[in-house]
Amino acid sequence: MRSREHSRRAGGAPGEDPEPPPAPAPGRPWSTMRWLRVGVASALVVLAALGVLGAWVFVHSTGVNGRLVDRSTPALIASARLEAAFVDQETGIRGYALTGKPEYLLPYEQGRIRQEAQLRVLRRVTAADSRAREDLAVVLAHVEGWRTLVADPIVAAPPGIPVPEAADRQGAAKAAFDELRAATATQQAHLQADRDHARGDLDDVRLLRTWVFAGIAAVIVLLALLVFEGLRRGVTRPVAGLVHDAERVAHGDFAHPITELGPADIRALAHAMEAMRRRLADELAFADRARRRLDEQALDLRRSNAELEQFAYVASHDLQEPLRKVASFCGLLQKRYSGQLDERADQYIHFAVDGATRMQTLISDLLKFSRVGRVDTKVVDVDLESVFTTVVDDIAVAIQESDARIEHDPLPRVQGDPTQLALLLQNLLVNAIKFRDLEHAPLLRMSVERDGRMWRFALTDNGIGIAPEYADRIFVVFQRLHTREAYPGNGIGLAMCKKIVEFHGGRIHLDPDHTEGTRIVFTLPADA
Template identity: 45%
Template sequence: MPADEKLARPPASSRAGRWSAQSWFALLLAAMAVLLCLSAVAGAVALQHTAEVSNRLVDRISPARVEGERLESSLLDQESGVRGFVLTGKEEFLEPYLEGQVAQLQAAARIRQLNPGRRLRELEELERLAAEWRGRHAEPMIVLTRTEGPDMVTQARTEESKESFDAVRGALDAYNAAWSRQREAARADLTAARVTRDTVFIVIIGALLLAVVAMAVLLRLVVFRPLDRLSAASRRVTGGDFSHHVDTGGPADLAELARDMEAMRGRIVAELEETRRSQRLLAERAEELKRSNTELEQFAYVASHDLQEPLRKVASFTQMLEQRYADQLDDRARQYIAFAVDGAKRMQELINELLTFSRVGRITRDPVTFGLGDVVAAALRNLSAAIEDAGAEVEVGDLPVISGDRSQFVMLWQNLIGNAVKFRHPDRAPVIRIEAWREGPEWCVSVADNGIGIDARFAEKIFIIFQRLHTRDAYPGTGIGLAICRKIVEYHHGRIWLDTDHTGGTRFVVALPAADEPPAGGEPVPVSAGEGESAPAT
């Protein structure tokens, strides 16, 4: 990623950028709660007003109108009772008059109870006119009829009573008409209250629906759309488009997440660029290594031909000199010739060992799976003459199946077994034991002998090229064998070490990756070595 590349950031000045998604949700929930409370209050007020109007109509105005009709009926009963008594003089005709007075009092009291302060003036005027009719006309005619008989009540007196009661009747009609108008007005108020109530609820429902839609749109614009942009940007980045900037805007927490993702994208781009640079460098190193290997191959060719040819000539012509002029050479000259021939041969041997060491890991073959017992058997065949001369006994246990370069493993075991034969104890015949066991994902193979042993101080030194613990006169060799062994084992991703706890000789342990997984029971699979019995020297 270029050094001057800047992470995209949402504008910090927007309100959405100052508030988090949680704050927006809390705000919208609070707004919805306030709207619901206002709607509940408005609905309650509308319902209460409707109930009040309905209660006033049902509980006060309508009963008062009914009591007005009872009041009218009681007054009419009084008038008809007086008229019947005056005409007939019979006392039973006065019962409606007396009962009407009681009913009048009850109706007036009920009206005052239902509507205190309402229509009291009209009621009092009606009661005054009724009392005046009774006092000036009804009661005197009743007394006159009782004392002097019905015939004494004149027509003129009856007409005066009728005119007086007509005034009562007019006041009564006006009173009832007023209550009728008030009842109709209350009914109109009730209808208006119901219309208002229905309108309020319709408005509440519409406001709630509109609020839900507005909140959904607001959430979509403020929260969900930035979240969708963030998801799309993250999918593009995870899909491999590392050049795409992660820029969403929106709430503060989403913007912060976008900044974190942008920073992560920047780190990925930087690490990807670093990886590509490392790959280019690795390719360059591989090309250099390839050239070096080519040069090594050329050097190996030169070493195996151009360097060894002069050595062979030196040895050959020196031996020819010894043969042709044998009778002219003294013992000192023959010794010098022997030194020259031996030096040339040792130089040839050293060159061959160096070539072998350089080829390990450089000249590669496809790995194959093979039984380690067969490889050990091949190494024993190559060493059969040395084993027979030393009178050595080789015991080979069950060995596993491994994967690798078969020829290199033959060289490995040939070096280890050859060292066991070479560095034998002078007082006893060599006994060499080769065993194997499983330790986790590795096979461990040991080569133990009863030879002169190796001091634990030199456990690492012996694997370094050209390192010798003994003089060439005591034990011949080039000092490269164990270095070749370590290189072969490490090339196959294994380990080799000297077992410093072993006594009575030398014990090398080689750990190699198993060619297959162990069975479910956890025990290693027994494998045949091909040389399962003790292999005596031939």
């Protein structure tokens, strides 16, 4: 009935696992994985949009900067250098016209070379600017006009003397070159305006880039804060609450409930832990009730055992006196009337004396057996070598009568009761001498070795031996393998040895692998 009640309280039939807690309804609320997927997808979309915006700003600023650096500024510089080349040409032509010396044509020639170089630059950097191309065409037209009107005729004149036509065309030459310089100035003004416009665009795009990247940084920081707060609210705080509740339960507050917070899977975990807490609480409550019942039964059992021990002691002690009287008077009968009665009467008196004597021995052995580990027990440092020597001296008569030889290894010191350990060694030695082979003198050897935290002892003899199937029976009280006529005794010796060894925290058994005689192995703790 208690098992059925316990099974119902535990949540299932005996031998069956409890049913798992029901899972939360799908979609309400979201699980941690779903929150993570949605959050990661949203973050990736935002980051992708920010990346596209940043890439566009970068490309746009690169284009504006390229227009300023690769087109407007080189075009303005090339136009200024082109004008300087025109001035060098005009200076060389004027010097040659006035002196007729060929060396004055050197600036003219160099100016033409620089003119061609700058024209190539201008054509390359203004290829996409129609107005710049028109301005360059106007400049080139004025250059050709000036060269046709002034430069070519002067260069064609023979060297060595001033060119007479130069003085006549001085006014026209000056007007043509002024028109060329005016066209060049117009070209440079347009190019300067383009450069200023490009510079303004560059400043605008730099400001735009600064704001865009600042906005991107702000969005990333905001996204990080949102992720942190989402994790804190959705994972960290529910898990921390779950850990707090679990710690309270672990510290003994089994009535504290597990709160369900957070996403669906964490709620499911909390639900399962709450079911486990309830199951454990029910199990502990049942165990407490069972333990209380066991404590009550143990108390009753200890009280009953104490009463039984007291009864056994009193009974054994009180039986000594009447048995002593019976044995004494039977002995007197045997001594006084031996031979005066018939043979049957003498036999009856002998049986009575023998029975009373054996009863006294049995009661004495029972008293010793009941006192093991209970009366006058003191645990001290015991020198087994000294105890063994004393025991051998005590049984010297039995050793001498059986012509026994006893050998032993140096025995260690152990913690225990010296009286009980002496009784242990005495019972083992006497038992080995008693069950000897009558054809051979008894040979007993006590060996010892360290086995971890235990001393392992083995007493080996060359006696009649014990069959392995009786290995457990020989340590049971009153169990005998031979008749009392063949080997005297009450069947308590080895049972007492077992009780003494186990009281000291060791184990004792028969070695079934030893066939020539008997080997009893027992252990005693090596440490206190």
